[in-house]
Amino acid sequence: MAERRFCIGYALAPKKQQSFIQDSLVSLAASRGIDLVRIDTDRPLLDQGPFDCILHKYYGESWRKQLVEFRVKNPNALILDSPDSIGRLHNRISMLQVVSELKIDNANESFGIPKQIVIYDKETLFDRQAWEGLKFPVIAKPLVADGSAKSHKMALVFNHDCLNKLKPPIVLQEFVNHGGIIFKVYVVGQYVKCVKRKSLPDEPEAKLGNVEGLLSFSQVSNLTPREKINDKFYKMMQLDDTEMPPLSFVTDIARGLRRSLNLNLFNFDVIRDSKIGTRYLIIDINYFPGYAKMPGYEKVLTDFFCDLAQNKDPMKKNPDTQEGEDKIGSDRQLPVQTADQETRKIAIDEDDGGQSVNKEMKEETPVRD
């Protein structure tokens, strides 16, 4: 009898496809009965396949509709992950709301998010009352976090004098000294991996010199797809002596976030407060990050795909009886307003899969060009 293979269709932007779909992943997956097949996003999804699972980091109303139709016609197929769940990460407020709601029992460490406010208009930006309780320096981040270059454009703000350079809607988040090192926690289903990266220095105003009240930056902790995280990398970046957060603590947070976000493929950024060494702050959550930078990502991802193929639903409480919680990738509507709803007017272009942003969106950056 012919071997039963599991077919995963993937829809990824070209850059993501290039970094993630490497021959080493495709061949390892194939050797274990998993076929990875590219979805041609220029053709109707329903004309392609059949797919047992769809893996995607692709946006736009047209794509979303196609996924809904696909689900109706293929009720047993998995969609990783649900567009509504991914949408929550496209707004830096709804993104971190889940962290504030998360409860984890841990006697030694605590976690939370930095103090932050959201500013929708210029008037509020200059209203000192709105700033009450917020201390300089702050980081101005675009409210929208949709993967566009502009959504990564940040600014360190040291005083009130340069506020006219900021362009709402933005989130103003207190800068927390954290020893210049950030922890990135990668989640793939039940798998959790924490790595270290270089971050902004403590007391940036003093360290980075006279910056006239505002300093723009972008993706300080990002690596190029070729830079893998290994011992050599830690030595070169002088990160090797930094103590990692306790793995069980990070894993508890990761699993809690996974459940409340209803997502299987994401990473989050954590910093350790230099003042309170056991206090951790989550500052960012990203959908489908650069997994290929993790050493051995091929095995991690292939193991996850095999679990899916064997119908081992890691989001369920009891994988044998399949009783318990939601089906993976289900379109469970979260009880909060999603980023898509909240920022509809600056949504990404409808038919280009989010590869470009519309005019309105181009203007939504924290710093004036």
Ligand SMILES: Nc1ncnc2c1ncn2[C@@H]1O[C@H](COP(=O)(O)OP(=O)(O)OP(=O)(O)O)[C@@H](O)[C@H]1O
């Ligand atoms: N509250 C904070 N306190 C101190 N440093 C911060 C804070 N928020 C962000 N940073 C620094 O700024 C960087 C960028 O911030 P953030 O991760 O929110 O942006 P991003 O563009 O979404 O990043 P990514 O490339 O991970 O998606 C972080 O990696 C960290 O170095």
Ligand SMILES: O=P(O)(O)O[C@H]1[C@H](O)[C@@H](O)[C@H](OP(=O)(O)O)[C@@H](OP(=O)(O)O)[C@H]1O
């Ligand atoms: O493409 P957007 O939505 O902007 O998301 C990015 C994340 O924000 C980054 O965190 C990813 O890099 P890391 O995996 O190094 O964190 C980064 O990974 P990439 O370098 O493979 O593009 C992206 O996933």
Ligand SMILES: [Mg+2]
């Ligand atoms: Mg980040």
Ligand SMILES: [Mg+2]
């Ligand atoms: Mg991010």
